Amino acid sequence: MNIFSISVFLILTVCIILGEVWLADNPGEVTVYWRGYRIDTSVAIILHVVAFLIAVVALAYRFWSALRRAPQQIRLRRQLRRERRGYDALSQGLIAAAAGDSTGALRQAKKAGVLLSSPPIAKLLTAQAAELTGDKNVAREHYQALADDPQTALLGIRGLLEQARNAGNSEEALRLADEAYRLRPDAEGLLEQRLELQIEGNYWEDAEATVQEAVNRKEMDAEDGAKRRAVMMFEQARLAMLSQENERALSLLQTATKLHPQFIAGQMKLAEQLGAINKARRASRIIEKCWATTPHPNLAAVYRALEPELDALAQVKRFESLFECNPGHVESHLALAEAALAAELWGQARTHLVKVSESRITPRLCRLMATLEEAQCQDRDKAQHWLAQTAMAEPDMAWLCRSCGAESETWQVRCSNCGFFNGIFWGKPPKVARLSRNGSDHLIQDLPG
Numbered sequence: 210m211n212i213f214s215i216s217v218f219l220i221l222t223v224c225i226i227l228g229e230v231w232l233a234d235n236p237g238e239v240t241v242y243w244r245g246y247r248i249d250t251s252v253a254i255i256l257h258v259v260a261f262l263i264a265v266v267a268l269a270y271r272f273w274s275a276l277r278r279a280p281q282q283i284r285l286r287r288q289l290r291r292e293r294r295g296y297d298a299l300s301q302g303l304i305a306a307a308a309g310d311s312t313g314a315l316r317q318a319k320k321a322g323v324l325l326s327s328p329p330i331a332k333l334l335t336a337q338a339a340e341l342t343g344d345k346n347v348a349r350e351h352y353q354a355l356a357d358d359p360q361t362a363l364l365g366i367r368g369l370l371e372q373a374r375n376a377g378n379s380e381e382a383l384r385l386a387d388e389a390y391r392l393r394p395d396a397e398g399l400l401e402q403r404l405e406l407q408i409e410g411n412y413w414e415d416a417e418a419t420v421q422e423a424v425n426r427k428e429m430d431a432e433d434g435a436k437r438r439a440v441m442m443f444e445q446a447r448l449a450m451l452s453q454e455n456e457r458a459l460s461l462l463q464t465a466t467k468l469h470p471q472f473i474a475g476q477m478k479l480a481e482q483l484g485a486i487n488k489a490r491r492a493s494r495i496i497e498k499c500w501a502t503t504p505h506p507n508l509a510a511v512y513r514a515l516e517p518e519l520d521a522l523a524q525v526k527r528f529e530s531l532f533e534c535n536p537g538h539v540e541s542h543l544a545l546a547e548a549a550l551a552a553e554l555w556g557q558a559r560t561h562l563v564k565v566s567e568s569r570i571t572p573r574l575c576r577l578m579a580t581l582e583e584a585q586c587q588d589r590d591k592a593q594h595w596l597a598q599t600a601m602a603e604p605d606m607a608w609l610c611r612s613c614g615a616e617s618e619t620w621q622v623r624c625s626n627c628g629f630f631n632g633i634f635w636g637k638p639p640k641v642a643r644l645s646r647n648g649s650d651h652l653i654q655d656l657p658g
């Protein structure tokens with residue numbers, strides 16, 4: 210009771226006492242004639258009788274309305290009890306699912322579904338518990354029910370999407386990801402999931418648009434986005450080249466190399482494409498520019514192939530210009546040595562190979578030295594000596610997959626061994642040497658740092 214109620218109660222009590230006192234002082238007289246009877250009484254008695262009758266009627270009315278509301282109250286109480294049991298089952302089901310008890314989770318989910326008239330959370334729990342027990346059909350049925358309800362559509366679609374991905378159905382997964390994206394483009398992780406599926410399905414143009422969207426939404430760093438788009442354009446250009454769409458391939462490669470100028474495979478492909486449409490000089494300039502910063506054996510090979518009609522001596526002249534773009538680099542020496550070997554300029558080839566051998570001995574150098582010894586001096590012993598060294602030499606740099614470590618001949622958008630996207634890099638492969646210890650063979654692997 211608060212102060213206000215106490216005050217009202219006190220005021221009312223005082224009023225009643227004052228009223229009773231006043232009535233006692235002024236009792237008055239009332240005479241009633243009714244059907245031959247005469248009743249003589251006071252005004253106070255009449256007032257008390259009236260007050261008593263009002264109280265009786267009020268009590269009777271309250272009793273009657275309580276009686277009238279009783280069935281509804283009983284129904285409400287029963288419903289509340291049922292809901293409490295439903296939510297208890299739901300929480301027990303969630304605990305069971307989290308603990309990996311799929312049977313318990315499914316039992317509680319069914320119970321919650323019945324008690325709570327299948328609210329979305331019970332459907333979701335049933336679907337997830339069914340997934341745990343491996344009952345894909347029940348899970349799909351419940352995800353579908355969630356997907357059909359506009360309020361829980363996203364939840365259901367994402368459940369179906371996960372199912373499709375786990376079943377390896379990328380096309381269906383992508384369709385569902387697009388549907389989910391239309392519903393809620395800002396849903397957590399959806400853009401990334403969609404991008405993965407687009408890449409998986411080789412939908413490069415769509416993937417490019419998704420990357421741009423991620424950059425616009427600040428979910429991806431702009432530089433990272435540009436690099437990814439360049440890689441996607443490279444793949445589109447490669448496919449365009451296969452179907453003789455030369456102009457399209459060229460335009461894609463030009464944009465890709467503008468987006469990511471350090472993308473050596475892109476620059477290489479651009480030079481190759483320019484060479485294919487008789488623009489060898491422009492292609493050579495691109496390679497020379499790249500050579501100044503990142504000399505690479507694949508670049509040298511493209512450079513050589515740009516003017517195939519030239520004789521070996523003319524090629525040496527070209528490679529001398531390339532050498533001048535980055536004179537101190539090992540790759541410059543190796544590229545010029547190879548050109549000199551082809552032109553039978555033994556002295557020039559030897560000068561450059563010796564220069565390389567001062568810094569490191571690799572299988573590639575060993576093979577070139579062996580060729581030189583055999584071609585210049587017909588010295589088979591020396592050639593054999595160089596070839597024998599290849600096994601122990603420091604490995605040549607190669608295109609490696611950062612996911613599975615497999616080596617590939619050229620840069621590719623996807624690893625041909627494990628399919629990993631954009632994971633091929635130019636690096637030093639692990640050195641594997643076979644040593645004999647206590648009569649048994651051991652493989653010693655030296656992983657690059």
Ligand SMILES: [Zn+2]
Nearest residue numbers: 610613624627
């Ligand atoms: Zn791989």
